[in-house]
Amino acid sequence: MEELAVILKSKKLKVTPQRLAIYKVLFDTTSHPTAEDIYNALKQLLPTMSLATVYKTLDALKKADLATELNVGDDSSRYDSTIESHPHMVCFICGKVTDLHTNSLCEFKKQIQKETDFEIVSEKVYFYGTCKDCKVQLD
Amino acid sequence: MEELAVILKSKKLKVTPQRLAIYKVLFDTTSHPTAEDIYNALKQLLPTMSLATVYKTLDALKKADLATELNVGDDSSRYDSTIESHPHMVCFICGKVTDLHTNSLCEFKKQIQKETDFEIVSEKVYFYGTCKDCKVQLD
DNA sequence: ATGGATGCAAAGTGTTTGCAGCCAG
DNA sequence: CTGGCTGCAAACACTTTGCATCCAT
Numbered sequence: 098m099e100e101l102a103v104i105l106k107s108k109k110l111k112v113t114p115q116r117l118a119i120y121k122v123l124f125d126t127t128s129h130p131t132a133e134d135i136y137n138a139l140k141q142l143l144p145t146m147s148l149a150t151v152y153k154t155l156d157a158l159k160k161a162d163l164a165t166e167l168n169v170g171d172d173s174s175r176y177d178s179t180i181e182s183h184p185h186m187v188c189f190i191c192g193k194v195t196d197l198h199t200n201s202l203c204e205f206k207k208q209i210q211k212e213t214d215f216e217i218v219s220e221k222v223y224f225y226g227t228c229k230d231c232k233v234q235l236d
Numbered sequence: 237m238e239e240l241a242v243i244l245k246s247k248k249l250k251v252t253p254q255r256l257a258i259y260k261v262l263f264d265t266t267s268h269p270t271a272e273d274i275y276n277a278l279k280q281l282l283p284t285m286s287l288a289t290v291y292k293t294l295d296a297l298k299k300a301d302l303a304t305e306l307n308v309g310d311d312s313s314r315y316d317s318t319i320e321s322h323p324h325m326v327c328f329i330c331g332k333v334t335d336l337h338t339n340s341l342c343e344f345k346k347q348i349q350k351e352t353d354f355e356i357v358s359e360k361v362y363f364y365g366t367c368k369d370c371k372v373q374l375d
Numbered sequence: 376a377t378g379g380a381t382g383c384a385a386a387g388t389g390t391t392t393g394c395a396g397c398c399a400g
Numbered sequence: 401c402t403g404g405c406t407g408c409a410a411a412c413a414c415t416t417t418g419c420a421t422c423c424a425t
Contacts, residue, residue, distance in 0.1 A: 111378095131332075131414095151247065152416070153380080168308075169307075170360070172414070173414060173415090174415090198337040201344055208340040209336065212338055215325045215336075217325075218328065220362060220363045221359075221362045222359070222361050223361075224348065224354060224359045225356070229353035232353065232355060236320065250399055251399075251403095252398080252405060255405085271390080284407070286407045288392085288406080311389065369397085377423105379410090380423075380424090381420105386416080389415105390412080391410105392410085393408105393410085394409100397404105399405085
C-alpha cells in the first residue's frame with residue numbers, strides 16, 4: 098500500500114510510520130473520527146505514539162489539503178479525508194456523522210453567490226436529525 | 237425595556253439583572269459575540285458578574301430556544317439570538333460573521349430531504365470567504 | 376548530515392461544576 | 401420562604417507547545 102506514501106510525498110511531507118498509519122485510518126473510514134479515536138485505533142500497532150503526534154499530523158494533513166476538520170458542535174473536532182466539499186448529516190440518536198453526496202449543494206451555492214456580494218471560498222454544511230437506521234428503530 | 241423580561245418570563249426563566257443584560261447584549265447585536273465578548277461588554281455595568289454566569293445564562297437561553305450556538309471553527313463558540321435558521325458567512329480577512337437571510341436554504345433542504353432518508357430537524361450552514369467590505373479594500 | 380518528526384510533559388484555552396450565599400417569585 | 405441564580409474557585413476536556421531525541425531524505 099504505497100499509494101498513501103506517494104500522496105504524502107507529493108505534498109512534501111516526510112513519510113513516517115506514524116503519519117502513514119494516521120492517514121490510513123482516516124482514509125479507510127467514513128466514520129469521521131476524532132484525534133482520540135485515531136489514537137486509540139493505533140495504539141496497539143504503534144504503542145509509543147502520542148496523542149500530540151496525532152494532532153500534529155492532522156494539522157499537517159489539513160494544511161496539505163489531505164484532510165478537513167469538522168465542527169459538528171460536540172466538544173472535539175472530527176476529521177474527514179474526503180476533501181471535496183460535501184454536507185454532513187449528524188444523527189441526534191446514534192451520534193453518527195455521515196457524508197452526504199449530492200449536487201444540490203452546488204446549485205445552492207450558486208444561488209447564494211447570486212444573492213450576495215460575499216465571495217464564497219469554502220463552506221460547511223451540517224444537517225442534524227434522525228438517520229435512516231435510527232428512524233427504522235423507532236417504529 | 238420590559239420586552240425582554242416578558243420573553244424570559246414566558247419561558248419560565250427568572251428575570252435577574254444579569255440575565256436581562258446578557259440577553260439584551262445578544263438581542264441588540266448582529267456580531268455573534270462569544271461568551272467572553274458578552275462578559276467584557278458587561279463588566280463595567282455589572283462589575284461583579286462572572287464569566288460562569290454568562291455561560292450558564294447562554295445555556296439557559298439555548299435550552300429555552302432564545303439563542304443558538306455557532307461553531308464556525310475558531311476556538312470559542314459564538315451566539316446568535318435570531319433563532320430562525322439561517323446560514324452564516326465568515327470572512328477570512330476581517331473575521332466578521334454575518335447573517336444571511338435567504339429563502340434558498342429552504343429549497344436546498346427540501347431537495348436533500350427528497351434525496352435521502354435522513355430526517356432533518358435542524359441545520360448549520362457556514363460560508364467562508366471574503367465579505368463585501370473586504371473585497372472592496374482589496375482593489 | 377540535517378531539517379523535520381516524534382513523544383513526553385507541561386502549559387494553555389475555553390467551558391463546566393460544586394457550593395455557599397443571595398434574590399426573584 | 402424556597403428554589404433557582406450568582407459568583408468564586410477549582411476542576412475539566414481538548415488542544416498546543418517546548419524541547420531533547422530520533423529518523424527520513
